[in-house]
Amino acid sequence: MNPVNLDGKLIAQVIKNEIKSLIENKFSDEVKPGLVAILVNDNPASRIYLNSKTKSCAEVGIYSKIIELPVSTSESELIDLIKQLNENDKFHGILVQQPLPPHINTNRINEIISPEKDVDGFNPINMGKLLIGDECFVPCTPAGILELISRYGIAVDGKHCVIIGRSNIVGKPLAALLIQKSKRANATVTICHSGTKNVENFTRSADILVTAMGFPMFLKENMVKENSVVIDVGINRIEDRTSAKGYKIVGDVDFENVSKKVSYITPVPGGVGPMTIAMLLKNTVEAAMKISGIKNV
Amino acid sequence: MNPVNLDGKLIAQVIKNEIKSLIENKFSDEVKPGLVAILVNDNPASRIYLNSKTKSCAEVGIYSKIIELPVSTSESELIDLIKQLNENDKFHGILVQQPLPPHINTNRINEIISPEKDVDGFNPINMGKLLIGDECFVPCTPAGILELISRYGIAVDGKHCVIIGRSNIVGKPLAALLIQKSKRANATVTICHSGTKNVENFTRSADILVTAMGFPMFLKENMVKENSVVIDVGINRIEDRTSAKGYKIVGDVDFENVSKKVSYITPVPGGVGPMTIAMLLKNTVEAAMKISGIKNV
Numbered sequence: 053m054n055p056v057n058l059d060g061k062l063i064a065q066v067i068k069n070e071i072k073s074l075i076e077n078k079f080s081d082e083v084k085p086g087l088v089a090i091l092v093n094d095n096p097a098s099r100i101y102l103n104s105k106t107k108s109c110a111e112v113g114i115y116s117k118i119i120e121l122p123v124s125t126s127e128s129e130l131i132d133l134i135k136q137l138n139e140n141d142k143f144h145g146i147l148v149q150q151p152l153p154p155h156i157n158t159n160r161i162n163e164i165i166s167p168e169k170d171v172d173g174f175n176p177i178n179m180g181k182l183l184i185g186d187e188c189f190v191p192c193t194p195a196g197i198l199e200l201i202s203r204y205g206i207a208v209d210g211k212h213c214v215i216i217g218r219s220n221i222v223g224k225p226l227a228a229l230l231i232q233k234s235k236r237a238n239a240t241v242t243i244c245h246s247g248t249k250n251v252e253n254f255t256r257s258a259d260i261l262v263t264a265m266g267f268p269m270f271l272k273e274n275m276v277k278e279n280s281v282v283i284d285v286g287i288n289r290i291e292d293r294t295s296a297k298g299y300k301i302v303g304d305v306d307f308e309n310v311s312k313k314v315s316y317i318t319p320v321p322g323g324v325g326p327m328t329i330a331m332l333l334k335n336t337v338e339a340a341m342k343i344s345g346i347k348n349v
Numbered sequence: 350m351n352p353v354n355l356d357g358k359l360i361a362q363v364i365k366n367e368i369k370s371l372i373e374n375k376f377s378d379e380v381k382p383g384l385v386a387i388l389v390n391d392n393p394a395s396r397i398y399l400n401s402k403t404k405s406c407a408e409v410g411i412y413s414k415i416i417e418l419p420v421s422t423s424e425s426e427l428i429d430l431i432k433q434l435n436e437n438d439k440f441h442g443i444l445v446q447q448p449l450p451p452h453i454n455t456n457r458i459n460e461i462i463s464p465e466k467d468v469d470g471f472n473p474i475n476m477g478k479l480l481i482g483d484e485c486f487v488p489c490t491p492a493g494i495l496e497l498i499s500r501y502g503i504a505v506d507g508k509h510c511v512i513i514g515r516s517n518i519v520g521k522p523l524a525a526l527l528i529q530k531s532k533r534a535n536a537t538v539t540i541c542h543s544g545t546k547n548v549e550n551f552t553r554s555a556d557i558l559v560t561a562m563g564f565p566m567f568l569k570e571n572m573v574k575e576n577s578v579v580i581d582v583g584i585n586r587i588e589d590r591t592s593a594k595g596y597k598i599v600g601d602v603d604f605e606n607v608s609k610k611v612s613y614i615t616p617v618p619g620g621v622g623p624m625t626i627a628m629l630l631k632n633t634v635e636a637a638m639k640i641s642g643i644k645n646v
Contacts, residue, residue, distance in 0.1 A: 159478075159481060175477070176473070176475075176476075176478045176480075176483065177477055178473075178477065179473075179477030179480050180472070180474055180476030180477030180478075180479075180480070181456075181473045181476075181477075182477075182480075183473075183476050183477070183479075183521050183522075183525060184456060184473060184476055184517050185517070186456050186473065209544060210545070210546050218529075220480075220481050220482070224480050224481070224525070224528070225480075228521075228525075231515050231521070231524075231540050231542065232515075233515065233542070233544065238542075239544070240539065240540065240544070240551065241540050242537065242538065242539040243524075243528045243539075244537050245528065245535075245537070247506060247507055247530065247537070248537040249507050249537075254537065
């Protein structure tokens with residue numbers, strides 16, 4: 053039997069439509085939600101990714117701007133810019149595209165972004181509130197994963213969720229989100245990573261398995277439980293001579309074989325990726341509403 | 350074969366001696382590390398616990414003071430007091446004894462304590478840094494557990510650690526600490542809690558098992574793996590007619606039977622409890638050194 057494809061592209065479109073209506077109802081042309089994105093590298097992939105974020109902003113009615121800085125930008129120059137943007141009324145959300153060049157301390161930059169405009173949820177205050185279970189901006193990929201499975205009616209409560217990967221943008225905040233005592237979460241969570249021995253012992257016991265390693269087609273059929281849910285956060289380029297570009301994008305999951313065994317699975321591309329962008333829009337609108345004192349009732 | 354008792358009382362004394370020497374070497378009588386503790390309830394257990402903290406401060410040469418406030422104290426009065434203490438040069442560490450009365454929001458109070466004086470590590474900034482893997486004050490019980498097992502030469506790296514309990518003061522920060530990519534941590538971590546189904550399936554696979562539920566003698570012999578390490582954070586009062594007080598203190602572990610099967614175990618009392626206090630002293634001295642610009646070289 054074929055599994056259900058968790059169609060992130062479709063669900064993201066549904067959410068974008070909801071956000072578009074919300075903006076039309078709650079905002080005027082004078083006061084529009086605004087997002088500013090800072091790019092400090094000449095990585096073409098980062099630029100493509102940022103362009104798709106600003107394109108989505110335009111679709112729903114969020115004003116957005118990309119500020120491109122040369123790789124030689126110093127940490128203090130970047131900090132000064134962020135401080136100005138913290139005070140800029142036009143922007144309710146600020147994001148700094150990662151990765152940053154090695155001479156800039158990413159943690160230090162995340163601390164500078166005003167917690168009220170921290171739509172990526174990477175400021176330690178928001179990370180700490182997430183862990184504590186307090187209201188905060190949830191990082192977009194973990195938020196997108198939870199939103200996607202919840203829109204498909206998959207309950208997390210009481211399930212064993214196994215996360216492979218402990219990055220600060222996916223694995224750690226996702227674990228923090230899923231262990232909370234709330235109806236949407238309340239999962240038993242195992243965090244696996246490069247230091248985990250016999251990872252297949254953990255993945256085979258997962259009701260919901262999330263791979264976020266960046267290791268093409270790592271997860272094989274014999275590593276998953278029958279009828280489980282598999283969420284693939286990986287975005288990996290591999291050579292593909294049959295394609296005009298010479299490469300194709302695959303996830304961390306051997307989709308073709310794993311999909312025969314599980315009940316739900318996300319495709320790559322078109323799974324978690326679009327959901328991440330949808331959550332960025334949602335966080336930006338929420339930031340704008342809070343800052344502008346607009347209530348969502 | 351009997352297991353090794355992880356003697357927290359003994360190790361805490363060793364650490365206190367180290368701290369005492371450090372204070373004698375690095376501080377003068379004019380500039381001493383100072384800790385202020387605020388108690389906002391008339392719970393005798395809280396007072397006893399605080400008294401043991403200040404007694405330990407005196408032993409090592411930390412100046413300390415307990416400020417007792419009536420249960421009727423308002424949240425804003427408490428906030429004002431903390432703000433004053435944030436500015437008070439005499440105190441390098443501020444702790445607010447939990448639990449607080451229900452009309453005071455604990456999360457809000459934790460946010461007010463200056464991150465530089467937050468020796469309990471409960472301010473969301475410190476919690477977030479802990480999750481991210483940045484330098485911060487680590488909450489005392491998780492720090493004490495890691496210190497205790499590491500002083501006994503038990504490696505955590507690559508082990509499966511199962512934590513039962515998701516409190517903001519033990520379970521969550523301990524998980525955040527143990528998953529970090531560092532020599533002292535790097536464990537595969539599972540977080541179980543009241544929403545976990547068939548908890549014994551998880552506990553039986555644990556190399557290191559930490560119980561922090563507050564459920565007397567919950568963990569039975571058939572729930573642990575042979576030769577595993579068991580850390581009992583529980584402190585529960587149960588009736589004991591043979592005792593003059595009419596009660597005795599037990600942990601979350603059925604010590605008598607579990608201890609026959611495992612390789613290391615913490616007693617209750619005398620295991621994690623004294624380590625928690627030792628870590629509070631350590632955090633206070635570190636806060637004092639940072640604030641006073643004293644280097645530990």
